[in-house]
Amino acid sequence: MRQLETGYVNRNHTLPMIKILFLLLVLPLPLFLFAALCNIEEIHGRGARQAAIDIIRATLSAGISLPIAICTRPFTSLCNLPLIRKDGDDTPILMVHGLYHNKAAWLVMRYRLNLAGYSNLNTWQYNSFTTSYPELVLELRDIISKLHRESGQKVILTGHSLGGLLSCGAARDPEIGQICAGIITLGTPYRGSKMASIAIGRLGRSLHPQSALFNGDNKISYPQEIPKTAIISPTDELVLPWDNLEPQSGQWQIIRTKALGHVAMLYSKETGALVSGEIQKIQNA
Numbered sequence: 001m002r003q004l005e006t007g008y009v010n011r012n013h014t015l016p017m018i019k020i021l022f023l024l025l026v027l028p029l030p031l032f033l034f035a036a037l038c039n040i041e042e043i044h045g046r047g048a049r050q051a052a053i054d055i056i057r058a059t060l061s062a063g064i065s066l067p068i069a070i071c072t073r074p075f076t077s078l079c080n081l082p083l084i085r086k087d088g089d090d091t092p093i094l095m096v097h098g099l100y101h102n103k104a105a106w107l108v109m110r111y112r113l114n115l116a117g118y119s120n121l122n123t124w125q126y127n128s129f130t131t132s133y134p135e136l137v138l139e140l141r142d143i144i145s146k147l148h149r150e151s152g153q154k155v156i157l158t159g160h161s162l163g164g165l166l167s168c169g170a171a172r173d174p175e176i177g178q179i180c181a182g183i184i185t186l187g188t189p190y191r192g193s194k195m196a197s198i199a200i201g202r203l204g205r206s207l208h209p210q211s212a213l214f215n216g217d218n219k220i221s222y223p224q225e226i227p228k229t230a231i232i233s234p235t236d237e238l239v240l241p242w243d244n245l246e247p248q249s250g251q252w253q254i255i256r257t258k259a260l261g262h263v264a265m266l267y268s269k270e271t272g273a274l275v276s277g278e279i280q281k282i283q284n285a
Contacts (some may be wrong), residue, residue, distance in 0.1 A: 161187050
């Protein structure tokens with residue numbers, strides 16, 4: 001009887017966990033279905049089968065990345081842990097997170113880049129609710145200048161989502177552009193996103209395609225003289241429409257990953273390898 005009771009108790013504990021995992025996996029699905037509706041022509045161009053595969057793959061990746069992002073968010077101090085390879089390439093790499101995230105977003109990428117041989121890995125954190133794009137760009141320029149002074153080398157900027165726009169804005173300044181070796185972005189809304197309509201805070205709402213950041217004389221522009229790479233997922237649930245992931249001006253290299261969720265790009269082994277490869281190309285340029 002005790003064994004039967006124990007088995008029954010174990011099943012009672014296991015079932016809620018299965019339900020929670022299932023919920024996390026399907027929670028992003030409505031976002032991807034809405035994204036598909038916003039990109040009907042693109043979906044038709046891919047074909048029903050490929051579009052379905054992309055949406056399922058991206059939904060699963062987003063479901064897996066969600067608990068990782070939530071669980072690691074409070075532990076920004078982990079970004080200060082000693083690196084595994086301390087004697088690697090000392091090129092300064094500055095990683096800038098996206099909207100509503102913090103520097104814990106780079107925990108996995110930092111690990112992957114360190115294993116790839118890089119040891120001067122830096123993160124910068126900002127508050128998504130109490131500031132604006134122009135203020136953050138000015139602050140980021142100071143961080144880049146400091147890294148350059150400390151290392152005596154040009155800085156490579158890596159930005160996720162809004163972090164990519166901030167990196168571009170900072171490097172657009174001629175003096176900062178001269179001390180930047182290149183820019184690599186992941187899932188950056190170069191022409192804004194319609195999802196900004198429901199964003200919380202002025203910084204989030206400023207990412208709407210109709211905002212001043214993307215229109216008029218003072219819209220975001222990009223540095224011309226340094227290498228720039230935009231890594232994008234073909235099925236992004238937060239940057240809509242998907243065309244807005246591609247820069248309109250400047251000489252950019254665009255690399256498409258397999259279908260991944262917006263945040264999942266940060267934790268993907270494929271994305272990590274792409275970033276590492278692009279860093280090598282920038283160094284060899």
